[in-house]
Amino acid sequence: MSLSVKNLISIADLSTEEIIAILDRADKMETIVKSGKPSKLLGGKILAALFYEPSTRTRLSFESAMARLGGSSITVADIGASSVAKGESLADTIRTIENYADVIVLRHPQEGAAQWSSEVARIPVINAGDGAGRHPTQTLLDLSVIRRSQGKLENLNIAMLGDLRFGRTVHSLSYAITRFTDRLYCISPEGLELPAEIAMDLREMGKEVIETTDLQKILPELDVLYVTRIQKERFPTPADYEKVSGIYRIDNELLKDVKPTLDILHPLPRVEEIAPEVDSTPYARYFIQMFHGVLVRMAILTMLLEA
Ligand code: NCD
Numbered sequence: 001m002s003l004s005v006k007n008l009i010s011i012a013d014l015s016t017e018e019i020i021a022i023l024d025r026a027d028k029m030e031t032i033v034k035s036g037k038p039s040k041l042l043g044g045k046i047l048a049a050l051f052y053e054p055s056t057r058t059r060l061s062f063e064s065a066m067a068r069l070g071g072s073s074i075t076v077a078d079i080g081a082s083s084v085a086k087g088e089s090l091a092d093t094i095r096t097i098e099n100y101a102d103v104i105v106l107r108h109p110q111e112g113a114a115q116w117s118s119e120v121a122r123i124p125v126i127n128a129g130d131g132a133g134r135h136p137t138q139t140l141l142d143l144s145v146i147r148r149s150q151g152k153l154e155n156l157n158i159a160m161l162g163d164l165r166f167g168r169t170v171h172s173l174s175y176a177i178t179r180f181t182d183r184l185y186c187i188s189p190e191g192l193e194l195p196a197e198i199a200m201d202l203r204e205m206g207k208e209v210i211e212t213t214d215l216q217k218i219l220p221e222l223d224v225l226y227v228t229r230i231q232k233e234r235f236p237t238p239a240d241y242e243k244v245s246g247i248y249r250i251d252n253e254l255l256k257d258v259k260p261t262l263d264i265l266h267p268l269p270r271v272e273e274i275a276p277e278v279d280s281t282p283y284a285r286y287f288i289q290m291f292h293g294v295l296v297r298m299a300i301l302t303m304l305l306e307a
Contacts, residue, residue: 157223230245
């Protein structure tokens with residue numbers, strides 16, 4: 001199955017059947033990764049990684065995915081040393097890169113950047129994070145981990161915790177997970193709530209969005225706890241960040257009454273939201289998420305480039 005869209009900018013671009021097809025394809029990709037031999041599925045294809053914001057996992061997992069599929073990647077190692085520093089517009093950079101590659105993976109600080117780029121580009125654009133906007137490929141890997149661990153996506157009790165205002169991963173996750181569940185718990189410090197337009201969209205779709213600051217109360221009911229970092233770089237001043245940093249911290253003491261099957265996810269990087277002692281509990285899923293990042297990106301790349 002190929003995708004009905006040319007680009008992947010937002011979860012809204014995908015039907016629920018397409019989301020499931022991506023997860024199924026990702027499961028199949030495990031054989032290629034475990035075989036240790038690159039497949040030829042994307043032989044000769046080139047991925048351009050264009051990252052205007054820091055990244056470890058997203059960028060390297062896309063490059064790893066491409067290599068596992070027999071393709072190759074090119075990248076701007078330091079965006080400050082590219083023609084962007086001479087004042088080149090994003091549109092001109094995109095028009096340049098499309099001559100060198102078959103797909104562009106873009107991370108940019110401005111919301112909407114991936115969408116505009118896809119309107120300029122002749123080749124597919126994948127949104128790898130646009131400011132405080134969206135991060136659809138992270139969400140697909142999150143769903144892949146949840147499905148593998150819980151055995152389903154339907155009717156799970158899921159809470160998102162942390163910076164729900166600026167965190168792009170939770171914006172994409174809200175829209176995706178509510179395709180399968182009717183209720184979503186949102187736990188954030190005051191001022192960092194899920195954007196009103198997202199909460200309104202979900203409610204209009206008949207979903208129950210429960211906003212609270214009290215993690216302890218709902219923790220025993222949860223199947224999935226999705227923890228996020230406070231997005232320091234999006235705060236107007238360091239003082240505004242200091243007011244909310246360190247407000248939530250998950251440690252073993254807090255987890256003493258949780259379901260034995262609880263999954264704790266985090267897109268990473270973590271700062272202080274999850275104590276290192278949690279890493280060795282059966283709840284920690286944030287390291288396996290990185291492995292699924294490669295599988296899911298292999299699936300997305302093949303499905304976009306086959307189209
Ligand atoms: C996330 C991002 O960039 O939005 N990181 C990632 O891609 N795994 C989360 C974050 O930076 O907090």
